Amino acid sequence: MSASETIGWRHIHDEVFRRISEREWKPGDQIPKETELAEEFDCARATVSRALRQLADDGFLDRRRKGGTRVALNPARKATLDIPITRLEVETRGAEYSYRLLECRVAPLPTITARRMRLPENTDALHVRTLHLADYEPFMYEDRWINKDLFPDDLFLDFSDVNANEWLIQNAHYTSGDIAFMAENASELEADFLDVNAGAAIFVIQRTTWNGDTSVTSVKLSYGLGFQIETRI
Amino acid sequence: MSASETIGWRHIHDEVFRRISEREWKPGDQIPKETELAEEFDCARATVSRALRQLADDGFLDRRRKGGTRVALNPARKATLDIPITRLEVETRGAEYSYRLLECRVAPLPTITARRMRLPENTDALHVRTLHLADYEPFMYEDRWINKDLFPDDLFLDFSDVNANEWLIQNAHYTSGDIAFMAENASELEADFLDVNAGAAIFVIQRTTWNGDTSVTSVKLSYGLGFQIETRI
DNA sequence: TAGTGGTCTAGACCACCCT
């Protein structure tokens, strides 16, 4: 009858989502148990489970053994966003990507960075500063510290030939990381590199990555004017 | 033997994740098919599928019928973050939450907002401006427009007694939304309300929500100094 | 302690899409 009808677990997912959206089931309400829904939709319990798990993963339901399934109090409170990969970010905007290596040398970690990486103060690390360009205009300024234990001593001398970012993607895998987004007034250094006025509001991403308990790298990305991160929820 | 050993689909998930992390399987590599892994781990194919689906959802694997499963080229490129609920955000910091309603009246939508909400220009909407406070210090300035079709005409007169945000959570459910994060220099108005210098870098969240094809609300949240969003990847 | 969701199985069929 209906021209387009979803089938399978997605059908149950969509129907439950509809009941939540249209407030047939309100935040905090307990919804029917899996076996009851399986009976209503005439399918196996596992199929209902698949649908409800998806909704729970997306933050629309709260599920508890014995406690049953309830509509979440704060619906759609989670957003997934892609962590920008600079090259792709630039190319997506239809611009040509390039970069300029500003510095690449071993130096003692600043106190605050050492703390972020949980390394002793004054530990030597590889300091890499890069300016990323879109169509040869400044796009993002990157200030990165890399744990020196990650590579042989004689390797980093050749860093001028590779983008540290790309090298890391190739070689410095990580299992987890902290990431923070914030706004800052451009320092004179940043303003100079990004070609904005000193004090301009710039979007900053601060990220530290880990391989198990070993810190891999800590990086601060300062984006030029107009940069924003978008996503859907 | 080993003191703590993960069991079930998580065991497979963790083992595959380890092989990806430690580069036994490199980005772009095709990994064994489900039936082979099921044999290796001595379990049903559905269990393997559960583990691999999780890894695919998290962005570590790319899966295609017939094409098989491959290690994603950009591992861990997704971050999930909680959309801040102002009251909770403030209370989490151990501060007392309060707010001040600055304005609440019907007015024509600004052009840019109308475009965001896909409504005709000059459409009337409810304009609500609120200052959110943490321990009676400015925390965030909220500039919100609400689709007037959502509530009876005689309701909004009483808005001074309720937080528009809370009212929306209670009454204006939505099915999807756009959200963007950016940095801006504080306008004089924002600087005044947030008690910062004009031009200070402030973190801004711009969000528009939808209920099906109907726009619900479009809001700009301007956060005070030092605000940042943190998450783990 | 009993009820609910979480997980697993062994098998089956289907949908997609690479070759």
Place this chain on the structure above:
DNA sequence: GGGTGGTCTAGACCACTAC
């Protein structure tokens, strides 16, 4: 066309936790 992942089933047992 054929191989791979996607989904479903009917049943079973387990783990957590509200009561």
